[in-house]
Amino acid sequence: KCERYGKKLIAVNPRNTSRICSKCGFNSGAKPLEIREWTCPICQVHHDRDINAAVNILHKAMPAL
Numbered sequence: 001k002c003e004r005y006g007k008k009l010i011a012v013n014p015r016n017t018s019r020i021c022s023k024c025g026f027n028s029g030a031k032p033l034e035i036r037e038w039t040c041p042i043c044q045v046h047h048d049r050d051i052n053a054a055v056n057i058l059h060k061a062m063p064a065l
């Protein structure tokens with residue numbers, strides 16, 4: 001189905017994506033699942049856990065495109 005639209009299905013390992021700052025790449029380490037938001041200690045960007053993870057997955061997929 002992906003091929004029909006000229007797109008590729010890219011498998012991205014979601015490991016660490018909820019820990020890494022999508023702005024500066026800082027890995028802030030493991031966080032309990034109940035932590036929904038956090039602020040990067042390096043660049044002070046405030047992240048929503050899921051949105052930050054999604055951005056990181058996107059970044060990971062980019063080189064394969």
Ligand SMILES: [Zn+2]
Pocket residue numbers: 021022023024025026040041042043044045
């Ligand atoms: Zn950061």
